[in-house]
Amino acid sequence: MVFTSQIFLFYFLPLVLGIYYALPKSSEWRNFFLLGASYIFYGWWNPWFVLLMLFATAVNYTGGWMISRAPHGSARRKWALAGSVAVSLGTLGFFKYFMFFESNLNTVLSWVDGPTLAVLQVTLPVGISFYIFQSMTYAIDIYRGDAPPARSFADFACFVSLFPQLVAGPIVRYNTIAAQLVQRDHTLERFSSGSALFILGCAKKILLANVVGGIADSAFESEAPGVIDAWFGVAAYAFQIYFDFSAYSDMAIGLGRMLGFEFLRNFDSPYRSASITEFWRRWHISLSTFLRDYLYIPLGGNRRGERRTYINLAIVMLLGGLWHGANWTFVAWGGYHGALLAFERWRGKRGIVNFLPRPAQIASTFVLILFSWVLFRSPGLVDAGRYFGAMFGLNGGGAIAPLLAAELYSPGHLVLMGLCAALAFQPVQAYDLANEVTWPKTVALASLFAATVAAMFTQSFNPFLYFQF
């Protein structure tokens, strides 16, 4: 189910909230109900996918159980951890990367005139990257002693499948939520703040991301955009991905609060960053901290000398890129960010143009990020190259560019792009706004929700961008 769909908003959500609050206040009852609701939520895409999630849940629960039973430092403990991590990554690898591996292998084989393999068609279950990572943290956190084992399989399964953040994050680590699974407070303050965040997220997705997404689509799908069109298009995509992905996080955190949970913030005005290093402290925080704590630090972090630090950064960013999807564009995107991070670290974690005033640093960082979004948005490296060419006028200007311009620069698009820029570059984001609910905010949010729902009725199915990851 998609949060901004009628089935979720007008049927699933009211029923879930109604039944949840009608149940006894015991967290066991409510967790069990949330588990069932979450499986329905997830199975709505494809009922068979639920079995895969159940498998990943069982593997990591068993791993955690074995780890908790084995003495500290014992080989059994290590093997249990290695086993659950290997099975989890193996599952992710098969469903997400097997086809990619096979098609690349075929490309290599075709270079040497070897026989090519029939590519096995594997359906990518939605949200698999998120819930596999989440369930892996359970075994790892228990192994490290960062969290106690779950009270029951149902509690753990509830954590893995928890519908608010199941499909597109934020990536919730077990140790940040373990206590809440046992005891959480349902207060009006938390519920109202969750409602506010949910409404703001809905509005960002429906009123901003979906509209500017249309601009980005027009530019990226055009055969030959002009220079200004190409820049306008990638800026639109930058706003789309931010308002889309952060909207999902806002709604997830908001829904979590309505159900008594508190998830960590996932975005912190990322486009106000003055360097790429700062950007990664503000963008998809749950992924960057996950990669830091579960990959970068275990690789040695910055403790093994300068050269190793750069290598570790590169590994983390390349794998982070690949986590987003089985495509060389994501690898290139990760590599690009890794190179920029390494360069900034070499300069003492300072931005490339740190000698300029902060607004100029922010602007230049945004431009660097725009280049990365070209890689991220393009279906292939050749398309990305073509788009870069258009941005720098290397495609001959495009004879049909004026037609594209007529489509891109409509009054509505220009107003929306201006609004997106104003909202993305100002410091107070939805997460901050939702902290305190006052009468003016209530009135504004009610109006915003009405406008959002009205706009939603006019839009066709428009899933969140991060569902594909």
Added chain:
Amino acid sequence: MTRTRLPQLGLVLVLLLAICAVGLIQVVAETTGAATPQLLDLFRRTPTAAGLRAYETDLEQNSWCGNRIRVATQLAAFVTFRDLGAKALIGRDGWLFYRPGLEYVLEPCDGLAEAAAAIVAFRDALAERGIKLLVVPAPEKPSIYPERLGLFAQGLKKPMATHTTRLIETLRNNGVECTDLFSTFAGASGKPLYLVQDTHWAPGGMRLAAETVARRLAELGWVSPGQAVYDLKPVNLLRQGDIVEMVQNPAIAERFEPEPIVCEQVIDAEQTPYKDAAESPVLVLGDSFLRIYERDEPGAAGFVAHLARELRMPLASIINDGGGSTLVRQELYRKPELLKGKRVVVWEFAERDIRFGVEGWQRVPLPE
């Protein structure tokens, strides 16, 4: 209750009321309308991915609230931003454009090879029966009037170098005879060749197309002029453009005045409007570019009638709205009698169908 909690409670109530109301209203509307609530459909059969998608689509399309609110929202977007939604675009001087037509011109087109292969196969099948084929891609409005899209598009070289030009080249290289209306239209002056609020050509454009096709048939020596004498009878009519109708919003449609059109109806010596003749040696296949003025108001004033007048003989025709790529040939398959005694088939299709043709470009056999 403290002052801080009241607004919190207010917000929560607003949200809950809003999300509960839509479902409740839907159930009430369905039960009072003597229909089984759609919600129950969910429990009627085993859930599958496809079934759930279809269920959700139904729920959205039949939403009582959604269908009413949508009308107001579209109107607000139109009034505020001159936005006509996903299907239409407003250009200069009130000119409307169908967005897929523009997308066809702007975006890469993967279907060229498939279209060319289907056309060549159709030509070959006809040739086996001694029937000639003339292909007539009908230009999209943006190809002919790009400058009407906006200020940015002023001074563009016309006609736009579209995928259709490449298709025509490919077909000609394969020995398929094509009529290039793009060059003809680009060189034309005078009244607009296309309707302002419609995807189709104006009577002048249609007539120019018919004349061009007739001239080409004569040049090729495929058709000898007949004996029939047709005359023209001017008819004035008002037409609500199909682009306005596609917005599917009466409140918006009201804001567009119907377009005054002067048609020329083709009439015979008895002043009777032109009629097809199934036994004609010429069969015309096509889509709504043939239907307009011919089967629509005023009747007998469209491409087929004017081509018949140019050729001085009644023609046979199959007109399949939005089905120029494949559906019209499937219809021909179901009507074998229309192929009897034919010497020439003229096949028109909207150029955007090269990419967006309904059911693609299937190989369709000729009727037995």
Added chain:
Amino acid sequence: MSTMSTVSTELGILTRFEVLSACLLALLPCVGCGKTAESVPSKVSQVGTTEVTAVLEEVRGEFVNRANYDYAFVMKYKVKAVHRGSVEGDTIYVAHYNPQKARSSAADARVPDIGGNVTRFRPGDVHRIALEAPIDDYYMGGIINRYFDEYKGVIYWAVWTDDAQ
């Protein structure tokens, strides 16, 4: 703690509200189930030359949804009973106009005389249908026929389609 309990009380109000909503949602369909559409005699027995009760066996692929035109969509049925006229064999291919819409609202200026009480088409549904054939004698427009390659026989035109579940 007192704040907490106050808040809990407030949430309690919401709880009852939510539960009430949920109960209403659950109950209203039951009210609807008691109703029947039999009060007005259906046109299914009055229109068309053939009338059958048939199980919708297959809806092949997605419906075509274009802004500019509506199409008829061919579906495969297994005939259970023939009430009027005759059909060829027990598998028939029936074209429904504008199948995304409920039959009661599917008619338009171009195709004015169709109707029924079926709201959506799902494989497994049982329909009582008034038919005409061949389709081209009764309907002029696009026909989406995904059986074209495998079946070249008669395509029926659905004039009236009622639920016969």
